[in-house]
Amino acid sequence: MPPPPKIPHLKASDLxxxxxxPEDPRRDRYFAMYxxxxxxxxxxxxxxxxxxxxxLVHRGxxxxxxxxxxxxxxxxxxxxxxxxxxxxxxxxxxFPVTDAExxxxxxxxxxxxRAREAVLRIFLSRGTGGFSVSPGECSQRHIYIIVxxxxxxxxxxxxxxxxxxxxxxxxxxxxxxxxxxxxxQPNALLELEAIQAEADSALWVDEEGYLxxxxxxxxxxxTRDQVFRAPPFRRALRGTTLLRVLDLARRxxxxxxxxxxxQSEVLREEAYRAAEMxxxxxxxxxxxxxxxxxxxxxxxxxxxxTRALGKRLEEDMRHNxxxxxxxxxxx
Numbered sequence: 501m502p503p504p505p506k507i508p509h510l511k512a513s514d515l516x517x518x519x520x521x522p523e524d525p526r527r528d529r530y531f532a533m534y535x536x537x538x539x540x541x542x543x544x545x546x547x548x549x550x551x552x553x554x555x556l557v558h559r560g561x562x563x564x565x566x567x568x569x570x571x572x573x574x575x576x577x578x579x580x581x582x583x584x585x586x587x588x589x590x591x592x593x594x595f596p597v598t599d600a601e602x603x604x605x606x607x608x609x610x611x612x613x614r615a616r617e618a619v620l621r622i623f624l625s626r627g628t629g630g631f632s633v634s635p636g637e638c639s640q641r642h643i644y645i646i647v648x649x650x651x652x653x654x655x656x657x658x659x660x661x662x663x664x665x666x667x668x669x670x671x672x673x674x675x676x677x678x679x680x681x682x683x684x685q686p687n688a689l690l691e692l693e694a695i696q697a698e699a700d701s702a703l704w705v706d707e708e709g710y711l712x713x714x715x716x717x718x719x720x721x722x723t724r725d726q727v728f729r730a731p732p733f734r735r736a737l738r739g740t741t742l743l744r745v746l747d748l749a750r751r752x753x754x755x756x757x758x759x760x761x762x763q764s765e766v767l768r769e770e771a772y773r774a775a776e777m778x779x780x781x782x783x784x785x786x787x788x789x790x791x792x793x794x795x796x797x798x799x800x801x802x803x804x805x806t807r808a809l810g811k812r813l814e815e816d817m818r819h820n821x822x823x824x825x826x827x828x829x830x831x
Contacts, residue, residue, distance in 0.1 A: 515546055531613035534605055534645040536596070537628070541612045548646060555638055556625030560683030563587035566782050569610060569618040569647070570817045573824040577603070579740045583680060584622065590679040593624055596641045605645055610827045613647035619783070621646050623682065651783045657700065658810070661790030661802050662779065664714075666768065667693055667702040671712055677735050687715040701779070703792070706735050711766045717781030718742040719766075719789075721774035722805045727760035728752075741780045741813070744823075748812040749805075757808065768793075776803035785817075786810035 508514075520527050526545035533548040534541045542548060556562035565584045568575045581602065588595060595602065602622075610620055622645045627638035667690045694702040703719060704712040711719055713736035720730035720742065728749040730742055749761045771777055775798045777789040786809045788802035816823070 529649040531615045531647045534609040536643045551628050554628045562625040562682040564623040567620040572616040575817050577825040587680045609645045611829050657787045661788040662700040663791040664789050665699045671704045690715045712736050717779040722776035724775045732763045778806045
Protein backbone atom coordinates (compact mmCIF):
# COMPACT_ATOMS: atom_id res chain seq x y z
CA MET A 501 0.00 0.00 0.00
CA PRO A 502 1.54 3.38 -1.01
CA PRO A 503 2.28 5.87 1.76
CA PRO A 504 -0.20 8.74 2.15
CA PRO A 505 0.74 11.92 0.30
CA LYS A 506 2.44 14.63 2.29
CA ILE A 507 1.40 18.27 2.34
CA PRO A 508 4.28 20.36 1.00
CA HIS A 509 5.98 22.59 3.57
CA LEU A 510 6.49 25.82 1.68
CA LYS A 511 8.77 28.77 2.28
CA ALA A 512 8.30 32.30 1.02
CA SER A 513 10.98 31.66 -1.57
CA ASP A 514 9.01 28.68 -2.87
CA LEU A 515 6.02 30.90 -3.53
CA UNK A 516 7.76 34.00 -4.79
CA UNK A 517 10.82 32.61 -6.51
CA UNK A 518 9.25 32.81 -9.96
CA UNK A 519 6.74 34.94 -11.80
CA UNK A 520 3.01 34.52 -11.89
CA UNK A 521 1.99 32.06 -14.61
CA PRO A 522 0.38 33.73 -17.64
CA GLU A 523 -2.91 31.95 -17.00
CA ASP A 524 -3.22 33.33 -13.47
CA PRO A 525 -6.20 35.76 -13.76
CA ARG A 526 -4.90 37.87 -10.90
CA ARG A 527 -2.08 39.22 -13.05
CA ASP A 528 -4.39 41.53 -14.96
CA ARG A 529 -6.98 42.31 -12.28
CA TYR A 530 -5.14 43.16 -9.05
CA PHE A 531 -2.81 46.14 -9.40
CA ALA A 532 -1.67 47.15 -5.91
CA MET A 533 -2.53 46.59 -2.24
CA TYR A 534 -1.63 48.45 0.92
CA UNK A 535 -1.64 46.49 4.17
CA UNK A 536 -0.98 47.97 7.60
CA UNK A 537 0.06 44.44 8.64
CA UNK A 538 2.87 44.48 6.06
CA UNK A 539 3.45 48.20 6.53
CA UNK A 540 3.52 49.06 2.84
CA UNK A 541 2.24 48.53 -0.71
CA UNK A 542 2.69 45.34 -2.74
CA UNK A 543 2.03 44.70 -6.42
CA UNK A 544 2.43 40.91 -6.49
CA UNK A 545 -1.07 39.39 -6.02
CA UNK A 546 0.45 36.53 -4.02
CA UNK A 547 1.28 39.05 -1.31
CA UNK A 548 -2.19 40.59 -1.25
CA UNK A 549 -3.29 38.67 1.81
CA UNK A 550 -5.09 39.20 5.11
CA UNK A 551 -4.17 37.18 8.22
CA UNK A 552 -6.68 34.44 8.96
CA UNK A 553 -7.00 35.60 12.59
CA UNK A 554 -8.09 39.08 11.52
CA UNK A 555 -11.67 39.44 12.71
CA LEU A 556 -12.48 40.92 9.30
CA VAL A 557 -11.93 37.41 7.86
CA HIS A 558 -13.62 35.05 10.29
CA ARG A 559 -16.28 37.37 11.75
CA GLY A 560 -16.86 39.98 9.05
CA UNK A 561 -16.04 42.56 11.72
CA UNK A 562 -15.06 45.59 9.72
CA UNK A 563 -16.30 48.32 7.39
CA UNK A 564 -15.38 49.22 3.83
CA UNK A 565 -15.88 51.49 0.84
CA UNK A 566 -15.49 51.05 -2.92
CA UNK A 567 -14.58 54.08 -5.04
CA UNK A 568 -14.30 54.55 -8.78
CA UNK A 569 -11.05 55.63 -10.43
CA UNK A 570 -12.02 57.33 -13.69
CA UNK A 571 -9.48 58.80 -16.07
CA UNK A 572 -6.80 58.73 -13.39
CA UNK A 573 -8.92 60.52 -10.78
CA UNK A 574 -10.92 59.31 -7.77
CA UNK A 575 -14.63 60.10 -8.02
CA UNK A 576 -16.45 61.38 -4.91
CA UNK A 577 -13.54 60.72 -2.57
CA UNK A 578 -14.86 63.01 0.17
CA UNK A 579 -18.37 61.51 0.10
CA UNK A 580 -17.02 57.98 0.38
CA UNK A 581 -14.65 58.87 3.21
CA UNK A 582 -17.48 60.57 5.11
CA UNK A 583 -19.60 57.42 4.81
CA UNK A 584 -16.65 55.25 5.81
CA UNK A 585 -16.13 57.32 8.95
CA UNK A 586 -19.83 57.06 9.79
CA UNK A 587 -19.77 53.29 9.30
CA UNK A 588 -16.68 53.05 11.52
CA UNK A 589 -18.38 55.08 14.26
CA UNK A 590 -21.45 52.84 14.16
CA UNK A 591 -19.23 49.75 14.35
CA UNK A 592 -17.20 51.15 17.24
CA UNK A 593 -14.04 51.16 15.09
CA UNK A 594 -12.01 54.34 15.62
CA PHE A 595 -9.55 54.92 12.80
CA PRO A 596 -5.93 54.12 13.71
CA VAL A 597 -4.73 57.02 11.52
CA THR A 598 -5.85 60.57 10.78
CA ASP A 599 -8.19 61.62 7.97
CA ALA A 600 -5.24 63.13 6.10
CA GLU A 601 -3.29 59.88 6.40
CA UNK A 602 -6.24 57.87 5.06
CA UNK A 603 -6.40 60.12 2.00
CA UNK A 604 -2.65 59.81 1.51
CA UNK A 605 -2.78 56.01 1.72
CA UNK A 606 -5.64 55.83 -0.78
CA UNK A 607 -4.01 58.14 -3.31
CA UNK A 608 -0.51 56.72 -2.92
CA UNK A 609 -1.71 53.13 -3.33
CA UNK A 610 -3.60 54.25 -6.45
CA UNK A 611 -0.45 55.91 -7.77
CA UNK A 612 1.56 52.72 -7.30
CA UNK A 613 -1.18 50.75 -9.09
CA ARG A 614 -0.82 53.07 -12.13
CA ALA A 615 -4.31 52.13 -13.36
CA ARG A 616 -6.36 54.95 -14.88
CA GLU A 617 -9.66 53.04 -14.85
CA ALA A 618 -10.11 50.95 -11.70
CA VAL A 619 -11.91 50.32 -8.44
CA LEU A 620 -10.31 51.51 -5.21
CA ARG A 621 -11.39 49.63 -2.09
CA ILE A 622 -10.55 50.35 1.53
CA PHE A 623 -11.27 48.04 4.47
CA LEU A 624 -10.98 48.93 8.15
CA SER A 625 -10.83 45.78 10.28
CA ARG A 626 -11.22 45.11 13.98
CA GLY A 627 -7.76 43.59 13.73
CA THR A 628 -5.77 40.46 14.45
CA GLY A 629 -5.47 38.63 17.74
CA GLY A 630 -7.50 35.43 17.78
CA PHE A 631 -10.54 33.49 16.66
CA SER A 632 -13.16 34.33 19.27
CA VAL A 633 -16.07 36.70 18.74
CA SER A 634 -14.83 39.20 21.30
CA PRO A 635 -13.28 42.39 19.92
CA GLY A 636 -11.29 42.56 23.14
CA GLU A 637 -8.68 40.16 21.82
CA CYS A 638 -7.82 42.44 18.89
CA SER A 639 -4.78 44.46 19.86
CA GLN A 640 -4.57 46.63 16.74
CA ARG A 641 -6.99 47.72 14.02
CA HIS A 642 -5.81 47.29 10.45
CA ILE A 643 -6.34 49.03 7.13
CA TYR A 644 -6.26 47.26 3.78
CA ILE A 645 -6.49 49.11 0.46
CA ILE A 646 -6.61 47.40 -2.93
CA VAL A 647 -6.82 48.71 -6.48
CA UNK A 648 -8.39 46.31 -8.96
CA UNK A 649 -9.75 46.26 -12.48
CA UNK A 650 -13.36 47.48 -12.77
CA UNK A 651 -15.95 44.82 -12.17
CA UNK A 652 -17.28 43.60 -15.53
CA UNK A 653 -20.93 44.46 -16.18
CA UNK A 654 -22.62 42.70 -19.11
CA UNK A 655 -23.31 45.12 -21.95
CA UNK A 656 -26.75 43.54 -22.27
CA UNK A 657 -27.75 45.09 -18.94
CA UNK A 658 -27.47 48.57 -20.45
CA UNK A 659 -28.77 47.64 -23.91
CA UNK A 660 -31.68 45.42 -22.90
CA UNK A 661 -32.10 45.85 -19.13
CA UNK A 662 -32.11 43.49 -16.15
CA UNK A 663 -34.64 40.94 -14.95
CA UNK A 664 -35.07 41.17 -11.19
CA UNK A 665 -36.98 39.23 -8.53
CA UNK A 666 -38.05 39.98 -4.97
CA UNK A 667 -35.76 38.19 -2.55
CA UNK A 668 -36.94 35.93 0.25
CA UNK A 669 -33.67 36.43 2.16
CA UNK A 670 -34.49 38.32 5.39
CA UNK A 671 -33.82 42.04 5.15
CA UNK A 672 -31.31 43.40 7.64
CA UNK A 673 -32.43 45.39 10.65
CA UNK A 674 -32.77 49.18 10.16
CA UNK A 675 -30.07 49.71 12.81
CA UNK A 676 -27.51 48.27 10.38
CA UNK A 677 -28.79 49.94 7.20
CA UNK A 678 -26.55 52.98 7.63
CA UNK A 679 -23.37 50.94 8.22
CA UNK A 680 -21.41 49.56 5.26
CA UNK A 681 -20.13 46.55 7.15
CA UNK A 682 -18.16 43.59 5.81
CA UNK A 683 -20.67 40.87 6.72
CA UNK A 684 -22.21 40.47 3.25
CA GLN A 685 -23.38 36.89 3.49
CA PRO A 686 -27.07 37.90 3.27
CA ASN A 687 -26.18 39.93 0.17
CA ALA A 688 -24.41 36.94 -1.37
CA LEU A 689 -27.42 34.73 -0.62
CA LEU A 690 -29.64 37.30 -2.35
CA GLU A 691 -27.55 37.01 -5.53
CA LEU A 692 -27.47 33.21 -5.25
CA GLU A 693 -31.25 33.24 -5.08
CA ALA A 694 -31.34 35.28 -8.28
CA ILE A 695 -29.02 32.84 -10.05
CA GLN A 696 -31.19 29.90 -9.01
CA ALA A 697 -34.27 31.72 -10.31
CA GLU A 698 -32.49 32.52 -13.61
CA ALA A 699 -32.81 36.24 -12.92
CA ASP A 700 -30.11 38.90 -13.23
CA SER A 701 -30.41 40.09 -9.64
CA ALA A 702 -32.76 40.32 -6.68
CA LEU A 703 -34.24 43.08 -4.58
CA TRP A 704 -35.06 43.33 -0.90
CA VAL A 705 -38.59 44.36 0.09
CA ASP A 706 -39.43 45.07 3.73
CA GLU A 707 -42.16 43.48 5.83
CA GLU A 708 -44.70 46.11 4.77
CA GLY A 709 -44.05 45.62 1.06
CA TYR A 710 -41.82 48.64 0.45
CA LEU A 711 -38.74 48.46 -1.76
CA UNK A 712 -35.44 48.59 0.12
CA UNK A 713 -32.30 47.89 -1.95
CA UNK A 714 -30.36 45.31 -3.94
CA UNK A 715 -27.35 43.33 -2.82
CA UNK A 716 -24.93 46.23 -3.42
CA UNK A 717 -27.02 48.82 -5.17
CA UNK A 718 -29.92 51.19 -4.62
CA UNK A 719 -33.16 51.11 -6.57
CA UNK A 720 -35.43 53.81 -7.99
CA UNK A 721 -38.46 54.14 -10.25
CA UNK A 722 -39.94 56.68 -12.62
CA THR A 723 -43.70 56.89 -12.23
CA ARG A 724 -46.05 57.14 -15.20
CA ASP A 725 -46.49 60.85 -14.45
CA GLN A 726 -42.70 61.26 -14.71
CA VAL A 727 -41.70 61.53 -11.06
CA PHE A 728 -38.30 60.08 -10.12
CA ARG A 729 -38.74 58.27 -6.80
CA ALA A 730 -36.15 56.47 -4.70
CA PRO A 731 -36.81 54.75 -1.36
CA PRO A 732 -35.50 56.62 1.68
CA PHE A 733 -32.46 55.27 3.51
CA ARG A 734 -34.58 53.75 6.28
CA ARG A 735 -33.79 50.17 5.22
CA ALA A 736 -31.11 50.85 2.61
CA LEU A 737 -27.52 52.03 2.56
CA ARG A 738 -27.00 55.74 1.95
CA GLY A 739 -25.78 55.32 -1.62
CA THR A 740 -23.27 57.86 -2.88
CA THR A 741 -24.28 57.13 -6.48
CA LEU A 742 -27.98 57.52 -5.71
CA LEU A 743 -27.39 60.84 -3.96
CA ARG A 744 -25.51 62.10 -7.00
CA VAL A 745 -28.21 60.84 -9.37
CA LEU A 746 -30.85 62.65 -7.31
CA ASP A 747 -29.02 65.90 -8.08
CA LEU A 748 -28.80 64.98 -11.76
CA ALA A 749 -32.49 64.09 -11.79
CA ARG A 750 -33.34 67.54 -10.42
CA ARG A 751 -31.60 69.00 -13.45
CA UNK A 752 -33.85 66.89 -15.67
CA UNK A 753 -36.80 68.26 -13.73
CA UNK A 754 -35.66 71.83 -14.41
CA UNK A 755 -35.40 70.91 -18.09
CA UNK A 756 -38.97 69.61 -18.09
CA UNK A 757 -38.05 65.93 -18.59
CA UNK A 758 -39.29 65.01 -15.09
CA UNK A 759 -42.22 66.49 -13.18
CA UNK A 760 -40.75 65.72 -9.75
CA UNK A 761 -37.84 64.18 -7.83
CA UNK A 762 -38.32 62.71 -4.37
CA GLN A 763 -37.21 60.14 -1.84
CA SER A 764 -40.32 58.43 -0.56
CA GLU A 765 -41.55 54.91 0.13
CA VAL A 766 -42.22 52.78 -2.95
CA LEU A 767 -44.58 49.84 -2.67
CA ARG A 768 -43.76 46.76 -4.72
CA GLU A 769 -47.09 47.14 -6.54
CA GLU A 770 -46.12 50.72 -7.47
CA ALA A 771 -42.89 49.41 -8.97
CA TYR A 772 -44.87 46.94 -11.07
CA ARG A 773 -46.85 49.87 -12.51
CA ALA A 774 -43.84 52.17 -13.00
CA ALA A 775 -42.84 53.60 -16.35
CA GLU A 776 -39.17 52.86 -15.60
CA MET A 777 -37.14 51.16 -12.91
CA UNK A 778 -33.40 51.13 -12.32
CA UNK A 779 -30.48 50.02 -10.13
CA UNK A 780 -27.80 52.53 -9.10
CA UNK A 781 -24.34 51.84 -7.70
CA UNK A 782 -20.60 52.47 -7.98
CA UNK A 783 -19.97 49.52 -10.29
CA UNK A 784 -23.26 49.38 -12.20
CA UNK A 785 -23.76 53.15 -12.31
CA UNK A 786 -27.32 53.36 -13.74
CA UNK A 787 -28.82 50.14 -15.13
CA UNK A 788 -32.42 49.72 -16.32
CA UNK A 789 -34.69 47.06 -14.83
CA UNK A 790 -37.14 45.91 -17.50
CA UNK A 791 -38.82 43.02 -15.69
CA UNK A 792 -39.63 42.67 -12.01
CA UNK A 793 -41.10 39.47 -10.57
CA UNK A 794 -42.02 38.39 -14.09
CA UNK A 795 -43.89 41.60 -14.87
CA UNK A 796 -42.62 43.98 -17.57
CA UNK A 797 -41.76 47.47 -16.37
CA UNK A 798 -43.21 50.14 -18.63
CA UNK A 799 -42.77 48.99 -22.21
CA UNK A 800 -40.39 46.21 -21.18
CA UNK A 801 -37.26 47.95 -22.45
CA UNK A 802 -34.84 50.61 -21.14
CA UNK A 803 -36.58 53.96 -20.80
CA UNK A 804 -35.44 57.47 -21.74
CA UNK A 805 -34.99 58.77 -18.18
CA THR A 806 -32.79 55.85 -17.20
CA ARG A 807 -30.67 56.35 -20.30
CA ALA A 808 -30.44 60.10 -19.69
CA LEU A 809 -29.39 59.66 -16.07
CA GLY A 810 -26.80 57.06 -17.06
CA LYS A 811 -25.32 59.45 -19.62
CA ARG A 812 -25.36 62.39 -17.19
CA LEU A 813 -23.66 60.30 -14.49
CA GLU A 814 -20.94 59.13 -16.89
CA GLU A 815 -20.28 62.75 -17.86
CA ASP A 816 -20.24 63.77 -14.19
CA MET A 817 -17.73 61.04 -13.33
CA ARG A 818 -15.35 62.18 -16.08
CA HIS A 819 -15.72 65.95 -16.15
CA ASN A 820 -17.00 67.27 -12.79
CA UNK A 821 -13.69 68.52 -11.39
CA UNK A 822 -15.36 69.43 -8.08
CA UNK A 823 -15.87 65.71 -7.41
CA UNK A 824 -12.64 64.38 -8.92
CA UNK A 825 -9.41 64.01 -6.96
CA UNK A 826 -6.27 63.62 -9.11
CA UNK A 827 -3.97 60.68 -8.35
CA UNK A 828 -0.30 61.71 -8.03
CA UNK A 829 1.11 59.10 -10.42
CA UNK A 830 4.88 58.67 -10.33
CA UNK A 831 5.57 59.10 -14.06
